[in-house]
Amino acid sequence: MSLLKSAYQSELRTDLPDFAVGDSVDVHVRIIEGNKERIQIYTGVVIARHGGNSATATYTVRKALKGFGVERIFPLHSPKIEKLVVKRSSRVRRARLYFLRARSGKAARLRERTN
Amino acid sequence: MSAILGRKLGMTSVFDDKGECIPVTVIEAGPCYVTQIKSRERDGYEAVQLGFVETKAGRITRPEVGHLKKAGVKPVRHLREFKSAVLRSFELGAQVTCGIFQIGDKVKVSGTSKGRGFTGVMKRHNFSGFKASHGVHESYRGSGSVGASSDPSRTFKNWRMAGQSGNARVTVSNLRVVMVDPERNLILVKGAVPGARNGLLEIQK
Numbered sequence: 001m002s003l004l005k006s007a008y009q010s011e012l013r014t015d016l017p018d019f020a021v022g023d024s025v026d027v028h029v030r031i032i033e034g035n036k037e038r039i040q041i042y043t044g045v046v047i048a049r050h051g052g053n054s055a056t057a058t059y060t061v062r063k064a065l066k067g068f069g070v071e072r073i074f075p076l077h078s079p080k081i082e083k084l085v086v087k088r089s090s091r092v093r094r095a096r097l098y099f100l101r102a103r104s105g106k107a108a109r110l111r112e113r114t115n
Numbered sequence: 116m117s118a119i120l121g122r123k124l125g126m127t128s129v130f131d132d133k134g135e136c137i138p139v140t141v142i143e144a145g146p147c148y149v150t151q152i153k154s155r156e157r158d159g160y161e162a163v164q165l166g167f168v169e170t171k172a173g174r175i176t177r178p179e180v181g182h183l184k185k186a187g188v189k190p191v192r193h194l195r196e197f198k199s200a201v202l203r204s205f206e207l208g209a210q211v212t213c214g215i216f217q218i219g220d221k222v223k224v225s226g227t228s229k230g231r232g233f234t235g236v237m238k239r240h241n242f243s244g245f246k247a248s249h250g251v252h253e254s255y256r257g258s259g260s261v262g263a264s265s266d267p268s269r270t271f272k273n274w275r276m277a278g279q280s281g282n283a284r285v286t287v288s289n290l291r292v293v294m295v296d297p298e299r300n301l302i303l304v305k306g307a308v309p310g311a312r313n314g315l316l317e318i319q320k
Contacts, residue, residue, distance in 0.1 A: 002124075003124055003143055003299065003301065004124040004127065004141050006299060006301075007124070007141045007294075007296075007299075007301050007303060008127050008128075008129055008141075011130060030134070032133075054127075055127045055128055055129070056127060056128045075128075075130075077130070078130060078134060078136065079130050079134045080134040
């Protein structure tokens with residue numbers, strides 16, 4: 001292992017499930033309000049992953065909220081993420097699903113992956 | 116004031132205790148060796164010379180080998196002087212590690228910036244250049260006027276023009292130390308530091 005990698009190795013999370021672009025996920029986000037901490041569940045479709053499994057890796061989760069598209073970018077190894085649950089996987093043919101931004105409703109559906 | 120020499124390894128990010136992501140530069144700092152202690156009586160000023168990166172005796176000049184033999188230090192590639200009060204407490208030939216720094220310290224990091232060669236004013240001084248249309252011809256990336264006419268009949272000194280950019284000594288101040296690991300000789304500072312990977316850095320508090 002390179003010295004650079006050893007600097008951040010302890011930061012990496014190993015408890016996350018495998019997930020891919022096109023998956024519908026529940027992201028359990030820890031939110032601190034004053035002294036209280038609570039968990040907010042953010043549900044949406046992973047439309048992009050960046051940076052593989054490195055310390056700087058991120059993923060983008062898109063959901064439709066009251067007719068508006070909302071996208072959140074999470075750092076993959078963020079300790080603010082309590083857990084990540086994969087609800088459904090889709091058969092997608094590209095690495096980044098940016099075309100979903102132009103679609104809504106029925107047009108934004110993805111074909112479910114069956115193994 | 117503490118000081119040490121280091122090698123830039125690259126950038127990555129870590130999370131702080133609040134879970135916020137911090138961009139950091141990883142520096143392999145030390146181990147350095149005290150190769151000479153300069154005194155006011157002998158040299159006219161007080162300073163401590165540090166050596167960094169052990170190497171073979173054949174890779175450095177013979178006068179340098181002799182100089183290091185006097186301090187009882189193995190051959191090292193780089194020598195730098197610091198006017199550091201903390202370093203003055205070390206003895207000749209002693210090892211200096213990054214343990215002299217602490218998490219939360221604000222440090223000053225100096226290095227040699229990446230060389231860009233001879234560049235125009237847009238890259239070198241962030242000039243805007245000219246429009247690509249609306250009648251502009253032959254001067255899309257130029258600097259514009261460099262002075263008035265017959266009075267003063269010359270261009271003033273230090274006017275910003277094209278020329279060598281980069282490959283110069285650059286210092287960045289007030290970088291926060293995020294992590295110190297004397298076992299692996301690693302220092303993590305928040306933000307960017309000058310120069311390319313593997314470049315020599317001077318870190319001072």
